Amino acid sequence: MGFKLSHLYAPPDVNPVTLKARSIPVLNPVDIYGRVFFFSWFGFMIAFWAWYTFPPLVANSNIVSLCATLLVRLVAGPLCDQFGPRNVFGGLLLVGSIPLGLAPLVHDARGIYVSRFFIGILGGSFVPCQVWSTGFFDKNVVGTANALTGGFGNAGGGITYFIMPAVYDALAGLGYLPGQAWRLTFLVPLGMVISTGIALILLCPDTPTGRWSDRHLHAQREPLNLDAHHAPSNFDLETSIGTNTEKANSIVDVPGRITDRPDPIETSKNKKQLLPRSSPDDANDDDSNSDKQDDKSSAIAITIPITLEPSNTINYNTHPTATPNHPAATVPAPSTAAAKETIQPPTARELARVALSPQTAFHVLTYACSFGAELAVNSVLAAFYAARFPGTLSQTGAADWAAAFGFLNVVARPLGGIVSDLLYKHFSSSLGRENEEGMVLWWKKGWVVLCGLVTGALLVVIGAINPGKEGLVFALVALMAVFLEAGNGANFSLVPHVHPRANGVLSGLTGAGGNLGGVLFAVVFRCMDDGTDYAKGFWVIGVVTLVVNLGVCWIPPLPKA
Template sequence: MQEIYEGNLKVLIMSTLAFFISVMVWFNLAPFSSIIMEQLGITKEEIGVLMLVNLSLAIPARIIMGRLVDRFGPKRVFAVLLVVMSVPCFIFALSSSYWQLLISRLFLGIIGASFVVGIRMLAEWFPEHQAGFIQGIYAGWGNFGSAIASFTLPLLALLFGGDNGWRYAVAATGLLALIYGLVFYHQVEDTPPHKAFKRSKSSGVMEVTSFSDLIILLFISLPIYGGMGILVWSLQQAGLLAKGAAIGFYALLAILYLVHVWKIWVKNIAYLKSEIPESEQYSMLQVSILSLGYFATFGGELAVISMLPMFFLDTYSLNTVAAGMIASSFAFTNLVARPAGGWLSDRFGRKRILMTLLFLLGILYFGMSALKGEWPLFAAVVLTMCCSMIGQAASGSVFSLVPSIKKSKTGQIAGMVGAYGNIGSVCFLAILNLTYPALFFGVIGTAALLCFALSFFIKESPQVYSTDSQYIAERNYHLKVEQNI
């Protein structure tokens, strides 16, 4: 193991830290929801819309980033993303009106696509039989950025002091992203020395390898536009979009989807007429099942992280700092749970572990739906952490399967699966804005149980390397070839 990590540990640390900072920027709104409501005179419903738009653009962004990273490499894409996203972060910190908050949060959602970039990079630097554990570390410790944001940003705001303390705290996360983006570009490479980066021929639509897979791709592309439609509907319900404007956006989304369908159809019909080597074939059905699994697991997590500070503040009448600290317990378990989910999948079978975790997650979310102020605060925190641990582990188990589908398309597949996580969060938050927390938790639990049933159809592909020694032998072989050349 030490020999494997000798050259790869730096990449794991650098990628994880890049994702960690991205998540801090992504969720720097949640700890200050109440303060922003008070200072700018906005309603709880309007804060709910901010939470929704904060997640929305990550849906198409993950698809786009998946294509870009397969085309241009994770090093460039990650660095540019961090630097560019510091701009809307600064704008949000300086906002003095609700519309400024809304627009800046909308564009900040793009930084949620950072997850996809690291998935491709780690797939290049680590062997497949370690995929679950390594990507669990990346996602688990990276997503811990939301807990750090909930825990430390209110304290940082208090340290700055005054009415603008929250603004300085938010701006600090943007400055961190800007600096680290430049550092990341100069410190990592796309692949190890013995490997060449296999670039996708284009950054366009996905290529499938059967007609049935083409139909599945057309079908699972629809929710991407549907998720954006939910955003438009939510803005209309909040009174931020007139009915005519909303209809115009619906029509635009419909046109964009039809154009996307046409591009997929034209490109793939031509591709399917050629003889596709067996080595290039992969299953879109597996992609769709994993996408729905991530819809329930990570989608539920994002939605809960966004609403949990205010939920604890209202349910137990806590102050902002205390509610943020308790709510951070939901994301705190990322440090252990997501790597554990990946490791268990690598060790005991990815399908088996995923099914077990999805079933347990459904039961725990139904427990969350029964959570009320009459419960002891300690019991509520324990239930929250248990739900979080199983949810994070399930997310890790889902992504342990992603790189094994098709290595050269890992970015695009991760983009599709990751986008469904954001689609889930948008759908769940829309339900929360319409109903109440108990039903919100119950819907997530139902989604998890439905995905448990679908997971029966998952087929695990054979791993490239079953042991570390096989991986080392293959790596040393390539190094010798390079030296001889």
């Protein structure tokens, strides 16, 4: 399914098995999928804005929040799997608003750092943002969706550097003293964080199928969903219970063995549907029913009351679904589709399995190099520019050029996800079996590694050569930023495929890895001649990035199980 301009605003086609959208209605927040997409990136952007409220006002306070955010991301992943990403997302925004609202009450440096630490809770909202987006968009666009929500959200860090000083200047112009003005500026992000947290909880669903607690029911009644959309399935309802599936409360003769008892499936309306288990003998039951009735020792005809919901009572949000000629119509059997992608409550055994898998190590280490390097470089870039060109570049000019590094996230991170999805579409023409998906995902994984290698090489070039021309330095940093931030998007394009039943756990571990990398690389900059040799710091981080990506490139994209 190629891109069309209407995909930006029209209700998307949905996968009939998982009910995930196969396009992204970016410009249609009224649609359920467009609404979730909007609140995913907007909520994360507001959280990022509030997370960075201190740096423009109080220097060197942002590093304190990285440790807090790391811990929150580790916890947020399992919480998403247990309670749903929407609830965790809204909860983090509302809980994070408390220290944000109390920040103006501090009166000394210690209070500022304590407040900044707890405001770091808001940085953990990245995890539910990605898990929520993954739950609403199908595999053909999930990389783009995650990259867009992450990239747009990261722009909140750049917005902070413009909005907070502007609000401060406006309040100072109204006659407020500096000590009063900087405290009052917190009212703006505080109001946005609270209102956004409440809005996404009230206006958005947990999953495309309804409430988080009912997500398993959709997988159970998937055979009826497939039949309603004429999609192939291992469950042939027309053969088993007759062709009239829209007649409710009917009496149906179901041939079969006495041991083939139907399975009751409880629907959300508390109605019971009875589906016979298929067996190799069922295909010829209609032709040999009379003969089997004579041999009562081996088989009987079972007459049972069966309640079938008409197909038009299932709410698909009026979105087009698969047809026999649509690619979405070719879907796996229920046991390998919706059930496989249904997130399970985390257990200690599952947490250990995911945390210790080589695939998790790949994502954590590569994201530590990409997002970790982004955090560290962003924190020193203005100082690097000012120190490298002291005679020609003012402090304000250096800060403006450094801000461009963060704003490239709006383009570069989505680019990483888009390229990843294009590779997936191009090489998945024969997608069907698990091992074939693993082969296709090598291309997604290769794109992650390529971004890491190019980033590492450019960091080494910037640090080793340390060019003396402003234009050349700006160009090299911008090119490095494109591959660095594209690597972030590419990483979370692959994450949804790896452990789909524990997507929150893997997302939390990967996100925490990014924060850990930010802390470690910040230490690298501080250790280079007491934090003054920025070029050497670039060189060291580049070498680490190259070594890590080469060291994990052999890991298969999917676990063997």
